Amino acid sequence: MNNREEIDTLIEAKWVIPVEPAEIVYNQHAIAINRGIIKDILPIAHANQRYKPQQTLTLSDHALIPGLINLHTHAAMTLMRGLADDLPLMEWLNKHIWPTENQHVNAQFVLDGTQLACAEMIKGGITCFNDMYFFPESCAQAAINSGMRAAIGMIVIDFPTPYASDADDYLAKGLELRDRYQHDPLLSFCFAPHAPYTVSDKTFSSILTYAEQLDAPIHTHLHETQDEIRISLELNGIRPLERMLQLGLLSPSLIAVHMVHLTDHEIKLVQQYDCSIAHCPSSNMKLASGFAPISSLVNQGVNIGLGTDGAASNNRLDMFEEMRLAALLAKASSGRADTLPAHQVLKMATLNGANALGLGKLTGSLAIGKAADITAINFSNINLTPCYDPISHLVYAASREHVSHVWANGRMLLDDKQLTTLDQTELQYRTTIWQERIATTSKQSI
Incomplete structure (x- = not known):
């Protein structure tokens, strides 16, 4: 255990859906991230033996997909x-x-x-x-x-x-x-x-x-x-x-x-x-x-x-x-x-x-060496149960309201549905200002 490799982040999930290869779903797997890059995708038990992360996030009811x-x-x-x-x-x-x-x-x-x-x-x-x-x-x-x-x-x-x-x-x-x-x-x-x-x-x-x-x-x-x-x-x-x-x-x-x-x-x-x-x-x-x-x-x-x-x-x-x-x-x-x-x-x-976009070697799938652009979907909601096929559920049953966490280039942008980089209150305030300006010059009553 003392020889574990130090990394930035380990995300453990119920499913990892890499998109490539097609139709693959990894059960009880983890994604190891270091310096914004996916370093490894492997079973959770093996990940804990191999890596020493600065932070570990356990998402027991979630699917991880490419952003x-x-x-x-x-x-x-x-x-x-x-x-x-x-x-x-x-x-x-x-x-x-x-x-x-x-x-x-x-x-x-x-x-x-x-x-x-x-x-x-x-x-x-x-x-x-x-x-x-x-x-x-x-x-x-x-x-x-x-x-x-x-x-x-x-x-x-x-x-x-x-x-x-x-x-x-x-x-x-x-x-x-x-x-x-x-x-x-x-x-x-x-x-x-x-x-x-x-x-x-x-x-x-x-x-x-x-x-x-x-x-x-x-x-x-x-x-x-x-x-x-x-x-x-x-x-x-x-x-x-x-x-x-x-x-x-x-x-x-x-x-x-x-x-x-x-x-x-x-x-x-x-x-x-x-x-x-x-x-x-x-x-x-x-x-x-x-x-x-x-x-x-x-x-x-x-x-x-x-x-x-x-x-x-x-x-x-x-x-x-x-x-x-x-x-x-x-x-x-x-x-x-x-x-x-x-x-x-x-x-x-x-x-x-x-x-x-010419970015296929960088993002778009979960693969070792690609950027850690990752979205987590929480499948614990009653609207997503039962689940026989998580890929099918992502398209036909899930919605954006089920997104819980988001990373871009290894940086967490959404933490348990909370924005980490943008101030939602400030955004709403700025939006109200623009709405009032546009409303005064539009024939449509807003």
Whole structure:
């Protein structure tokens, strides 16, 4: 016993679900963590013989899974949750969201809104999010303050906003931010052109050049609505995905968000060029965008991750809800109950998202040598009993309310449901200030 190796943390749990290998559940196992890295996964009895931890946490009724990865969100828009519900996408954007943004969005709005989102995401077991919004420097600071892992979107759009004057200005500011934080262990960066209907061919070409030079992903909305496709046909004579193909954007670096309206040929193109998709089932349904052909994409071997979209169009940053909806919608639309089984959906919410972001070697599964990005789910609740298959329960029965502990890079962000890095009272106070400001300029009574 005196020869035990010293480590920082040992987490003992009823189950450890690594995601990779698929469908594996380790019973009565522990995860050994040192300097933010998973050092070992082994039976609890062996762990106590081998390691001398500074702290041990025993979670006798819990499952440990990789931290969930939200592959697409606009975190700061949490401050606009419920502002303009029950409207079509373009009316929602043009008449409500964009006017509100032009009047209120600044660096402080994004910092406060993103920290509010981080609190919600941490409490829901999310350890990493891929963001697209204005003032990304504030998003980066919010992620740092919260301790979360984040892929910061270097947003680009072809019209002026309070953040930037034109496409070149967006790119210059995004690249400067990346240079400033490129060595931060919890931050990575994506180019984030908003959508084909807001970004020109010239701007897309510039983004592609930079992305290839920097080996950075490109994260964009694509084929979200029938209106988007109609506008592309009217203006360009081709559908948006074909335009992306002609511009050279289809590649393993592309994270295409939504991808609701696809032909069989387009599905094959996505597979051929090894693109990734961020599937946002709640947002797609709430905005009546449609039902993405997920079963067909899965059958073609396309890498699909899950995203919440922003809280203004969801209205929750809840990856457990996205997992359940993704599974049920795929089954209903395919007419096959065995479509998208639970273990595959859990992988979509974890490792697939990490792979899309180029972070698969770092996070997304519980494996020796990877970062200790871990979420604990308490199965002692009566709503989760009996339990014959914990993976199935995670997708079909559990909810974010069952998340008890969260670690990112070995640092505990949630301790028995209590935030450790963010002040919930302060967040609620700041949110009330923004709510009152927005309410006075909105036609909607809040």
